[in-house]
Amino acid sequence: MLLDIKNLHVKYGNVEALHGIDVEVEEGEIVTLLGANGAGKTTTLNAISGLVNVTKGEIVFSGEALHKLPAHKVVTRKITQSPEGRRVFGVLTVQENLNLGAFTSKNKERVAKSLEWIYELFPRLAERRTQLAGTLSGGEQQMLAIGRALMSNPKLLLLDEPSLGLAPVLVNQIFKTVRQINQAGVTVMLVEQNARMALKLAHRGYVMEVGKIVMADSAQALLKNPDVLQAYLGGAE
Template sequence: MTRLLTVTDLHVYYGSVHALKGVSLEVAEGEVVALLGANGAGKTTLLRTISGLVRPRQGEIRLGDRVITHLPAHEIVALGVAHAPEGRRVFGTLTVEENLTLGAYVRGATPEVEETRAWVYDLFPRLRERRRQMAGTLSGGEQQMLAIGRALMARPRLLLLDEPSLGLAPLLVQSIFRTIAEIARQGVTILLVEQNARAALRLAQRGYVLTTGTILASGSAAELMAGDRVKAAYLSGRSALTS
């Protein structure tokens, strides 16, 4: 398989705090790869570094053959990397449709953008129903749909998803994960950060387990599900493998 994302020996600091300590990973085109670990393990930092929001002190990030390590975030988006951040961070005083339009800012106003918006509405019919509604008045689940939809408006080759199930009821989590699976089936490569390890590994082909800024384990989803290292990376096995 063709490697789409290659991260090599990545070191990130927040002041004197060494947040990522030599992290290396790969994501092939068409894969869903899960990034697992407890709170504070460095998962969000890794996604923010890949998307250009945090600068590494050492290491390299490649998208295909292109080194993107020190590119500004908007250039990384233009190259095909979109990020749906933890906590959704929708623009509450803008409508659903205006939020989606902002997601396509690097593409300009083109017919292809309207096609992408129609695709997002097909993935998330609730957003079509709410398209004139202020984003701040949406439910938590609807805001998560909007955060993912806004990222998809960039028509990414690689989608970075940070905790898409956070704070959602179980039925909504199932719905969100079904849609993520559909996005993957339609050809978008996904790097998924998720506290619900069992749900993530059901969706992903492979995964990495991160603990205190280092990769503890990696392997196929089946291998990680069957092993003990996922459980060891969390405060308890129960919190790691919630259903």
């Protein structure tokens, strides 16, 4: 088991956002978290990354307990996150943003190989490597956010709403690239508003409602589940 989350509770002040969830991710999988806004999906990713405090429960990654580690320690364990809203550094160039993603790596040869791979995945970024990130289109900024997260050669990539605000043609391109990333050996945990596309890409999925896991199954089974169809996929096709 690459990632094992047990009985995870997270609070914001006096409000509990996660009510004891259990999530498992095997090495090499794409696992998606589905649910409405406020269900706790982003909180789950942020708990894994060490960005929010765990009040109860465990997060174990490659046999090591993560839930007591601060965020700057978690990222050295080969876990990276591409956040909702991209959050690129607009006053820095594409190349500078990518270099920041490799700040934990002291192996210059490994960093150079990562950079080469990212430019292969996203040729648009290679064309714009000296351009300020703030002048990129939304789709290009999303490519940059994912590329930056890949620079440290992660075992687990956390993707939060990669299709948000993008045109359909760009969404298809991003999802195709996520599949390539996974096929290259990176395990992916995906939070995505487009439930149908997420389930077509993923191996397994979890459905969250108000801080709880209410359903867990293979992606194919969830695509055919009448409750999931009705709630998240707009009814039967």
